[in-house]
Amino acid sequence: MFKADIFPSIRIRKTPFWDRVVEAGVKSCSVYNHMLMPVRFETYDIDYFHLKEHVQLWDVSCERQIEVTGQEATKLIELLSPRPIKNLRIGKCLYFPVVDQHGGMLNDPVLLKLSETRYWISIADSDYLLWVLALVAAYNLNVKVFEPDVSPLGVQGPKSDELMSRVFGSSIMDLKFFEFQAYEFAGKEHFVSRSGYSKQGGFEIYVEGFENGIPMWDTLMEAGEDLSVRAGGPNYPERVEGGLLSYGTDITLNNNPFESGLGKYCDVNSTPKCLGYEALKRVFENGWEREIRSLDVEGDKVPLCHVPWKVTADGEFAGNVTSITWSPGFKTNVAIGMIEKEFWNPNTEVLVHAPDYPRKAKVRDKFFI
Amino acid sequence: MFKADIFPSIRIRKTPFWDRVVEAGVKSCSVYNHMLMPVRFETYDIDYFHLKEHVQLWDVSCERQIEVTGQEATKLIELLSPRPIKNLRIGKCLYFPVVDQHGGMLNDPVLLKLSETRYWISIADSDYLLWVLALVAAYNLNVKVFEPDVSPLGVQGPKSDELMSRVFGSSIMDLKFFEFQAYEFAGKEHFVSRSGYSKQGGFEIYVEGFENGIPMWDTLMEAGEDLSVRAGGPNYPERVEGGLLSYGTDITLNNNPFESGLGKYCDVNSTPKCLGYEALKRVFENGWEREIRSLDVEGDKVPLCHVPWKVTADGEFAGNVTSITWSPGFKTNVAIGMIEKEFWNPNTEVLVHAPDYPRKAKVRDKFFI
Numbered sequence: 001m002f003k004a005d006i007f008p009s010i011r012i013r014k015t016p017f018w019d020r021v022v023e024a025g026v027k028s029c030s031v032y033n034h035m036l037m038p039v040r041f042e043t044y045d046i047d048y049f050h051l052k053e054h055v056q057l058w059d060v061s062c063e064r065q066i067e068v069t070g071q072e073a074t075k076l077i078e079l080l081s082p083r084p085i086k087n088l089r090i091g092k093c094l095y096f097p098v099v100d101q102h103g104g105m106l107n108d109p110v111l112l113k114l115s116e117t118r119y120w121i122s123i124a125d126s127d128y129l130l131w132v133l134a135l136v137a138a139y140n141l142n143v144k145v146f147e148p149d150v151s152p153l154g155v156q157g158p159k160s161d162e163l164m165s166r167v168f169g170s171s172i173m174d175l176k177f178f179e180f181q182a183y184e185f186a187g188k189e190h191f192v193s194r195s196g197y198s199k200q201g202g203f204e205i206y207v208e209g210f211e212n213g214i215p216m217w218d219t220l221m222e223a224g225e226d227l228s229v230r231a232g233g234p235n236y237p238e239r240v241e242g243g244l245l246s247y248g249t250d251i252t253l254n255n256n257p258f259e260s261g262l263g264k265y266c267d268v269n270s271t272p273k274c275l276g277y278e279a280l281k282r283v284f285e286n287g288w289e290r291e292i293r294s295l296d297v298e299g300d301k302v303p304l305c306h307v308p309w310k311v312t313a314d315g316e317f318a319g320n321v322t323s324i325t326w327s328p329g330f331k332t333n334v335a336i337g338m339i340e341k342e343f344w345n346p347n348t349e350v351l352v353h354a355p356d357y358p359r360k361a362k363v364r365d366k367f368f369i
Numbered sequence: 370m371f372k373a374d375i376f377p378s379i380r381i382r383k384t385p386f387w388d389r390v391v392e393a394g395v396k397s398c399s400v401y402n403h404m405l406m407p408v409r410f411e412t413y414d415i416d417y418f419h420l421k422e423h424v425q426l427w428d429v430s431c432e433r434q435i436e437v438t439g440q441e442a443t444k445l446i447e448l449l450s451p452r453p454i455k456n457l458r459i460g461k462c463l464y465f466p467v468v469d470q471h472g473g474m475l476n477d478p479v480l481l482k483l484s485e486t487r488y489w490i491s492i493a494d495s496d497y498l499l500w501v502l503a504l505v506a507a508y509n510l511n512v513k514v515f516e517p518d519v520s521p522l523g524v525q526g527p528k529s530d531e532l533m534s535r536v537f538g539s540s541i542m543d544l545k546f547f548e549f550q551a552y553e554f555a556g557k558e559h560f561v562s563r564s565g566y567s568k569q570g571g572f573e574i575y576v577e578g579f580e581n582g583i584p585m586w587d588t589l590m591e592a593g594e595d596l597s598v599r600a601g602g603p604n605y606p607e608r609v610e611g612g613l614l615s616y617g618t619d620i621t622l623n624n625n626p627f628e629s630g631l632g633k634y635c636d637v638n639s640t641p642k643c644l645g646y647e648a649l650k651r652v653f654e655n656g657w658e659r660e661i662r663s664l665d666v667e668g669d670k671v672p673l674c675h676v677p678w679k680v681t682a683d684g685e686f687a688g689n690v691t692s693i694t695w696s697p698g699f700k701t702n703v704a705i706g707m708i709e710k711e712f713w714n715p716n717t718e719v720l721v722h723a724p725d726y727p728r729k730a731k732v733r734d735k736f737f738i
Binding site: 003006007008100101133134308 | 372373374378383396397399400407408470475494499501504507615673674676692
């Protein structure tokens with residue numbers, strides 16, 4: 001690979017927590033939604049075991065929000081996704097695959113219902129705001145759509161309940177998975193949800209106002225000193241073994257939600273207002289040719305994966321691997337790939353063409369958890 | 370600032386030229402349209418003087434193309450911008466500010482007319498594709514819109530005519546500024562335009578097919594050995610002194626084209642089909658409150674600029690500086706800023722609030738060229 005600085009500019013936005021991230025010794029970062037995202041502080045292995053044992057603060061400011069407010073907010077939201085929102089209650093989060101008119105995935109955000117006329121779409125890495133704004137322009141909808149000054153701070157790991165209780169009070173323990181509620185901090189209300197981009201449990205604090213970032217960070221760090229709290233970030237091995245998809249890596253505009261393994265979130269019959277309704281109904285009825293799978297890949301640690309690696313079975317094309325890394329916990333290479341129908345059954349033996357040498361691999365029935 | 374690796378993933382795309390970029394010793398890079406962009410190989414100063422004297426190859430693959438093809442291609446293009454395309458000939462490029470229905474800038478691409486029913490929109494850093502695709506979906510237009518497998522390679526600097534003649538033949542010298550034509554290389558046609566993100570003259574080769582990247586790079590490097598050709602990239606001091614705007618840095622969705630200094634490209638009277646027509650007509654008639662300006666900033670070298678720096682005049686708010694750096698050629702700090710009307714006249718004296726100490730500055734009538 002290569003070693004190079006990221007050139008600092010306004011275009012690649014600094015986060016409210018960034019000064020603390022630098023002080024914590026960030027070693028590797030990414031750019032996500034035109035914003036810096038720290039992903040490594042020690043080695044991925046050390047970060048991984050710490051995350052599974054203690055609690056970490058994650059600067060995930062780059063999970064930007066699209067706020068949709070107004071009389072036609074629900075009407076607009078219903079255009080976007082094949083997932084029904086009819087029964088969605090205020091204070092609930094919903095994993096929300098969003099598609100174009102051909103059923104292609106435009107992003108895989110989380111939807112938060114703030115009121116009957118107000119939503120946040122918490123987006124993955126694409127300027128999905130532009131798609132939503134264009135629909136507002138074309139259909140002349142009576143809504144306001146914009147990116148609010150909100151920066152999520154992840155609190156992830158098994159000790160996150162304890163840490164969050166100390167700062168926000170023990171009532172936060174009652175929050176169920178994918179529920180959110182407003183909590184006061186520094187004289188301002190901030191939504192807190194039980195959610196996050198890890199399988200280790202935890203919360204996301206939607207910090208309102210850039211200026212509240214550092215005080216929030218410092219308060220949590222101080223309160224968690226005896227819990228070994230430290231800075232962290234989305235951990236590559238932990239996300240790949242746990243099957244947390246990365247939009248732009250594992251799924252793109254060329255994939256529909258069924259291929260993306262998100263079929264269970266698509267009720268194509270009850271969402272006729274979705275722009276992709278007709279297309280997805282056809283996919284649902286006729287079936288699809290490939291789907292996301294977890295793979296267990298033999299051999300020693302694989303190199304870094306910067307382009308899709310071909311997968312074959314008996315010399316035939318069987319798909320691509322898009323995320324792959326050594327799991328220090330499961331002591332094997334774990335992968336996410338888009339596997340052709342003929343080969344997607346559990347225990348199918350395939351060959352993953354890593355750039356160093358091809359490795360035997362097995363398609364799994366579920367992710368490593 | 371900070372030192373950190375960029376985590377390699379498929380989401381941050383590798384370019385066709387990337388192996389050569391790494392071999393050339395890239396020192397600093399950026400992420401642009403979800404793709405790596407090299408911006409520094411030695412110091413910015415060394416790169417700057419080399420660019421002004423010799424010729425450089427720039428991996429600007431990240432200038433992605435949006436291809437619009439079909440019967441309603443022109444109809445769609447006319448929705449996008451207040452710049453008329455009625456007289457645009459095939460083989461011409463056009464700087465093409467694109468706006469939403471409120472006149473806000475969504476990107477500042479270059480439009481290439483390939484045929485009467487085929488265009489490329491060569492975009493700056495935003496997923497403008499999503500805006501265009503949404504309009505196609507909403508208006509049900511008879512066009513195909515997609516990102517082709519095309520990666521621009523910049524050939525920039527005073528010796529670029531000589532280098533390009535050697536590879537593509539001397540007819541390439543007849544190409545006028547912002548004209549393009551197809552040239553054969555390795556049995557395939559590639560468009561070449563006289564254009565680029567520097568003021569030193571040069572070309573952009575729209576390399577067709579990822580697999581042709583390395584052969585194109587190697588051929589140019591070999592042909593230019595005695596011309597001191599080497600790898601380069603958009604040079605920060607050269608772009609800021611020359612007034613080449615950066616979308617996301619100097620201009621955003623919050624600015625209209627008049628504020629962005631692009632008023633001369635907007636004929637709001639003759640482009641009623643543009644979605645921002647009504648809004649921009651109002652701006653044109655009523656005037657605007659701030660506009661992009663070049664500034665000459667006193668004092669020694671300024672630090673890196675990662676957030677907008679406030680500009681004041683006699684204690685009053687006068688605007689923001691968004692790009693600022695030491696120019697090794699002009700031996701002063703050069704800046705681009707959005708300056709309030711009251712202070713935008715040439716020679717107005719202002720104070721730029723750099724994070725180390727405030728510096729006296731002067732608003733200029735034009736950029737440094």
